[in-house]
Amino acid sequence: MNEIYPSRNFQVDVAPTLEIRHLDKSFTVVGRELKVLAGVDLSVKSGEFVTIVGASGCGKSTLLRLILGLDLDYSGDILVDGAPVRRPGLDRSIVFQDHRLLPWLTVEGNVAAALRRSPLSRSAKQEAVREQIELVGLTQFTKAYPAQLSGGMAQRVAIARALVNRPRFLLLDEPLGALDALTRLRLQDELKRIVQHEETTALLVTHDVDEAVHLGHRIVVMQPHPGRIARIISIPEQARQDRSSREFIRLRDEVLGLLGVGTAVLQTPKQARLVEPSR
Amino acid sequence: MTVDTLRARPLRNAARYWRPFTAFGTVLLLWLASVRFGWVDPHFVPSPAAVAARARTEFTTGTLAFDISESLRRNITGFAIGASAGLLLGLWLGFSSTAERIVGPSLLAFRQIALFAWVPLLSAWFGGADAGKIAFIAVAGFQPVVINTWQGVKGLPSAYRELADVLIFSRIDYVRFVALPGTLPAIFTGLHAGLIYAWLATLGSELFLNVTPGIGGRLNEGSQLFEMDLLFLGIIVLAVIGLLYNSSAVWMETRLLRRRTR
């Protein structure tokens, strides 16, 4: 019995906040054209947590950079609230894989750096910084420097920095990839809690399937060369809550199968039809 | 860890700590011995005692203290001029790619002219007294500062640039919060080297343009009048000042940058 069904809609009656339509992106490498993203369609509703999984080379990180507005050279549409994205803005923030904290600023300074362009008053900014640092549980280290923090702590500061502006969208580019496995597991739950608390719409890119299934409301499975969406799957609440539940395992195996890994790699033609990229 | 190794350790550590001093001590002893036992011609190598005595006379009734202060004055003035020019130009070259393409190659070509070749030209342009010396010291201090600053700005990781884009930093914000602090280590390296070069240039200009008071002038005097004790004293003074510059530069570097590294 298959409880998992492909679905593009999260909540039927709410308009999508982020819409990507027919996105194509190519790079020119040594005179040749390399297609990185082909025909990507994605709609994200407000408050959704969407995880994007795929092997290297499927353009996941490129997709995030396009949504951020760091790169304007593409064909297709990227719309936030119906308006096309033209430049970076405080409504979209990102957590990088390398935390990219400025080593010469304290934790407090780093989080405050994101407020440089914010119209808030000085006291409001200070309050926001304090609040975010508390949210990620690092109040004790407010005056510490990045060099004094562990990898996990530094990444938490990066998360606080990304959230201090109360952005509409929180983009995460393999944020836990550089951490050891135990820290990763701990931070995954932290991340879920924080995003839920802030009610931000989140897009997380990862190559860890377990992470993707555990954190997301929907999971976007991408395949490389060129990068395209293979399937978008809704994650039932049961799977999100419990890593040992049947739903979780089944969903994880399905995703792994789509990625061509593990026992779920489909052998028969009948099953292979289910793996066809859906557009 | 056994008791024996525990006992042996402090002794070995002490030995390691004392080794540099034993080295210096050995040199001093050799110096004393060679004079005492006549291994060298006493006309050429004065005894440490003679040098010490000369030092005493020079600092009480002689002009050495004044000479030192003059040299230091020129050094600091010239270095200040050269270093500020170097900083400004280096920052400009680092931030503006057009500036880099136009000015860069000529600057690199200018660097190829051996430093001291500038002395005669500068002395012809600015005179052989203070101004000429300070001009040369400025040129000497300028070169390492401009190169290191330039390379420091260029070497800023693009990851930080991207971060500044994402946080929509203005140009000023970028310079203030990312570019300048990020370049600071390279700037310090440049200033450190500039300091050393400027001190060298101070000495050189004084040796070559022997008109006004200064340590170089005293060295020349010692050489010409065959006063070895003065000569040795001069060299020791030079070495000490150079050492002081070096260690204070290193101290400042570690202090100001210590928070950034583990």
Next chain:
Amino acid sequence: MTLTASAPRPVEQRMTNLLPVLANVACTISLPLVLLLAWGLSSRFGWLPEQILPAPEVVWATIAELWRDGSLIEHTLVSLRRVAIGFSIGALSGLLAGAALGLLPVVRSFVWPVFTAVAQVNTLAWLPLLVLFVGIDEELKYVCIAWSTAVPVTLATTRSIADVSPNLVELGRVFDFTPMQRVSVIVVPAALPSLFTGVREGLAAAWQSLVIVELFASFDGLGYLITWGRQLFQLELVITAMLVIAAIGLSLNAVLEYLEHFVQPWKTEARHDR
């Protein structure tokens, strides 16, 4: 993996390759051209007296004249000879001393502090002393140049050997290398890049100290030309010699960069901040 490859069209490709190169060349020579122009205008309109800034034509005429009567070549060769000999002596001693200090930690812990202290005193400071000991003949030049070369070479050699990654040395132990094998297979290639940088620094230092020595205590050579020109207040001589010095400096640099590729093709160029 399929790449959408677009076949480059020959003529267009060559044009698009040529254009940035031309633009680069234009940028590079723009500043010198402007300076040259300013120089020419200044001497034409007499903004600066002839004695301070001789006209470009005069400088050019001087170069031509010195070239014709062979004295320019003569002085240049004298300087080059001194550098060649002094540098070879200094580099060789520096390499040997550096190797000894690098490979024998006991020797290093005794000698290193004294050496670094002495090394900080520039050749220049030793000159008045050396002149008394060695006179102002060729020996002085060789000693000065050799010493200025030996200092950076020794420092760089010691550091590069001592800094060979302990991981690699450990690898040698795992493979049960003899000490000789360890040195030849691991230490030397690993140290080679910074060693070469040290040699480059040594050459730069040799060139610098040649100029210093020739300015102070010589009767021939490019440095002497400068001093002589200065004394006669014939700045065209000074500028001529400076131009030759710059040219030699540039070519030395270029030659060494080229050699570096030969010596260590597996390594990109080490950055050279001084």
